[in-house]
């Protein structure tokens with residue numbers, strides 16, 4: 318095993334923030350986990366680095382998950398179970414599934430990051446959450462020094478949430494995720510602009526290939542490519558508010574978009590709230606708010622994590638002042 322010291326994490330986070338790691342290793346084999354466990358430093362796990370904001374030099378060991386490989390576990394007439402190693406690039410896995418005709422994750426095309434990160438924040442888009450296809454999550458427990466398997470239930474999935482963000486935060490190194498995909502597709506086109514885009518593309522017969530393409534077009538048109546402008550996708554979660562509060566909001570803003578949420582609550586897009594406060598397209602130094610989607614904060618070049626963090630604080634305050642709604646960050650602070 319080759320540990321590196323004091324290296325820049327800039328290439329390893331999609332925000333492109335230049336902070337260092339005291340120790341760093343790219344992990345390719347699970348057989349190295351035991352030896353790594355004995356290295357007595359705090360461990361931070363990095364997948365695609367697409368949902369983190371670095372605001373300081375990282376003390377301890379950063380482990381880049383590079384475990385690769387996709388294996389068919391079993392299949393029947395209806396389903397195929399795939400065990401996918403955590404370091405696989407999420408979008409490549411989606412396209413692999415789509416090209417084999419395995420349905421269930423086509424709406425999640427082009428989400429940045431790795432397969433191992435998918436269960437941690439239960440990634441989702443266009444009406445589908447990763448939890449709907451996750452059968453189990455396998456990982457290495459740093460303290461118990463054993464491999465452990467979590468059933469879908471045990472992962473305690475929520476909206477952009479799971480046990481790996483709470484009780485098991487930094488305690489488990491996800492090694493693989495087992496998905497159950499469908500051989501017969503059930504299409505989900507009702508959310509957002511998917512239907513419109515399929516129509517624009519002139520799609521006559523629906524397929525998972527067409528849906529993946531539609532999603533790719535929509536995402537490319539609204540979300541900045543991290544290779545060109547640093548970002549971590551949605552910076553905030555969409556808040557849910559009580560129906561009375563929503564009705565008052567709708568009186569003042571007739572065109573407020575909304576989705577029904579659990580327990581009679583209403584989900585309001587954070588992007589809309591941030592835009593209403595005048596932030597869309599705002600730039601201060603190299604930190605800014607994306608001009609096509611106000612939910613996405615960006616690093617134009619040399620912003621520090623604190624520049625982005627301070628901007629997010631200003632946005633939180635202004636949304637709270639104007640609407641009495643407290644936004645929550647989706648991005649993890651490092």
Ligand code: EPU
Pocket residue numbers: 441442443444509510539549550551552553554555574586587588589590592597609610611612647
């Ligand atoms: N909107 C605005 N102004 C904006 C942005 C959005 O008015 O600047 C309005 C839109 O017009 C639309 C509504 O808000 O009526 C929803 O916008 P959009 O469909 O773009 O989705 P979102 O709610 O902003 C969520 C996810 C995205 C996911 C999309 C599509 C969260 C926090 N974000 O965004 O996920 O791609 O839906 O399903 O749930 C991510 O998590 O990193 C991410 C990109």
